[in-house]
Amino acid sequence: MVEGIDGSGKSTQLSLLSQWLRSQRIAVAFSEWNSSPLVRETTRRGKKKNMFTPVTFSLIHATDFADRLERYITPLLKAGAVVCADRYAYTAFARDVVRGVSRKWVRNLYKFAVRPNLAFYFRVPLEVAIGRILGGRNAIKYYEAGMDLELSRNVEESFRIFQGRILDEYEAMIQEVGFHVIDATGSIEEQQQQMRRIVMEELGANLRNGVLRASQGDIDAAQAAASVL
Amino acid sequence: MLHKQPLAFYSEPLAGVDQEELLGKLIVIEGPDSVGRSTQVARLRAWLEHEGHAVLDTGLARGALAGKGISQAKDGNLLGPVTMTLFYATDFADRLENEIVPALRAGFVVLTDRYIFSLMARAIARGEDRAWIERVASFALVPHAIYYLRAEVRDLITRVVLGRGSFDHWESGMDMRFGSDMHDSFVRYQARVIRALDRMSKRYNFVVIDAAKSPDQIFKDLQRSIAKLFKAT
Numbered sequence: 227m228v229e230g231i232d233g234s235g236k237s238t239q240l241s242l243l244s245q246w247l248r249s250q251r252i253a254v255a256f257s258e259w260n261s262s263p264l265v266r267e268t269t270r271r272g273k274k275k276n277m278f279t280p281v282t283f284s285l286i287h288a289t290d291f292a293d294r295l296e297r298y299i300t301p302l303l304k305a306g307a308v309v310c311a312d313r314y315a316y317t318a319f320a321r322d323v324v325r326g327v328s329r330k331w332v333r334n335l336y337k338f339a340v341r342p343n344l345a346f347y348f349r350v351p352l353e354v355a356i357g358r359i360l361g362g363r364n365a366i367k368y369y370e371a372g373m374d375l376e377l378s379r380n381v382e383e384s385f386r387i388f389q390g391r392i393l394d395e396y397e398a399m400i401q402e403v404g405f406h407v408i409d410a411t412g413s414i415e416e417q418q419q420q421m422r423r424i425v426m427e428e429l430g431a432n433l434r435n436g437v438l439r440a441s442q443g444d445i446d447a448a449q450a451a452a453s454v455l
Numbered sequence: 456m457l458h459k460q461p462l463a464f465y466s467e468p469l470a471g472v473d474q475e476e477l478l479g480k481l482i483v484i485e486g487p488d489s490v491g492r493s494t495q496v497a498r499l500r501a502w503l504e505h506e507g508h509a510v511l512d513t514g515l516a517r518g519a520l521a522g523k524g525i526s527q528a529k530d531g532n533l534l535g536p537v538t539m540t541l542f543y544a545t546d547f548a549d550r551l552e553n554e555i556v557p558a559l560r561a562g563f564v565v566l567t568d569r570y571i572f573s574l575m576a577r578a579i580a581r582g583e584d585r586a587w588i589e590r591v592a593s594f595a596l597v598p599h600a601i602y603y604l605r606a607e608v609r610d611l612i613t614r615v616v617l618g619r620g621s622f623d624h625w626e627s628g629m630d631m632r633f634g635s636d637m638h639d640s641f642v643r644y645q646a647r648v649i650r651a652l653d654r655m656s657k658r659y660n661f662v663v664i665d666a667a668k669s670p671d672q673i674f675k676d677l678q679r680s681i682a683k684l685f686k687a688t
Binding site: 264265267268271272277278279280281282285286288289292293295296297326327328331334335337338 | 467469470519520521523524527528531533534535536537538540541542544545548549552553583584587590591593594
């Protein structure tokens with residue numbers, strides 16, 4: 227799985243990595259933060275009407291995550307697939323804490339999550355990330371900018387403060403999570419090479435033997451080999 | 456941690472809520488499905504209003520944010536157990552922050568048809584970790600009183616048969632297939648829910664009321680006990 231602030235380039239890198247794995251005939255599945263169809267309407271309603279509080283915002287994202295885990299990620303892992311997750315529980319550890327829920331509470335909330343085999347964190351200075359976001363998109367959304375926190379009336383300024391605090395939370399959890407830190411200011415090609423090297427070092431044996439490609443083996447063997455990147 | 460002053464938080468304080476500002480009373484009616492909670496809530500509301508109290512009544516999955524989403528998800532029968540628990544927790548948090556706390560600030564009596572305890576009992580009945588769900592729900596306010604209408608499973612079955620006349624998918628825990636048909640699953644699931652509520656009884660200071668008594672008698676018991684809450688202050 228990959229983590230990092232908006233504009234760190236993590237999604238691009240994950241997509242390149244999954245293409246590379248697929249090219250080796252490995253069964254790869256993809257799961258993105260905040261994408262459960264079951265919860266979508268509720269999230270939309272809350273965002274449209276600015277109904278969220280820090281606690282409900284945190285809980286609805288955990289609900290979304292639980293749905294993807296129960297219905298999608300866990301069965302795929304049992305089948306021996308490699309699941310690539312764009313953001314994971316650590317997004318909540320960073321973001322929800324900045325919104326004001328306690329670190330302890332949000333870590334307990336996600337206790338039902340499976341621990342990923344590999345966790346990448348794309349480290350990027352705030353100004354670089356902001357430059358990428360402002361260059362590529364026309365409008366920053368209300369919750370993305372943390373406008374609900376009333377940090378500033380100016381959207382760009384609020385975004386800057388909000389993302390800066392999220393960055394601090396990520397930095398503080400590197401040890402705890404065991405993130406592989408990728409310098410996200412490097413070229414796309416360099417970062418991708420680094421990711422592939424880490425994948426081979428950490429999971430090479432698994433990828434050669436256990437994952438869905440040679441999936442005749444019993445479920446236990448497949449489960450043991452399953453990976454969340 | 457659990458026998459605290461009314462309107463304290465169990466352990467996780469909500470941002471922006473000052474307990475000193477909460478002037479109302481928070482009264483919880485708990486109990487398994489079909490035990491007769493809503494009848495009592497309706498009668499209590501009428502009585503309290505007659506006595507001159509402003510009353511807000513609320514219950515599970517009725518919130519503006521998540522109520523609709525929960526009922527749609529249940530229609531599809533595609534809700535996993537952890538997802539369901541968290542969806543209900545979202546709804547609870549929304550009602551707590553946007554309905555219950557404002558009403559308490561305004562001095563209302565908040566009468567709630569179930570609280571975090573049913574939510575936790577259902578999760579525990581589905582095999583989720585007790586400590587996990589207890590900590591998730593720890594942002595709840597401690598009520599002034601929790602009345603637990605306690606029944607045996609066979610009495611619930613009588614009520615279901617005589618009342619609605621059929622078993623409900625979710626009330627039977629059919630998402631977990633506790634038995635091969637709705638009846639068998641209902642029996643096992645509701646027994647687990649009741650056991651989970653029983654275990655909370657001491658911990659959370661429930662006032663246990665035997666639901667086998669007549670509705671009139673239950674109502675009188677509740678009236679007497681609630682009247683004391685008002686005298687105490």
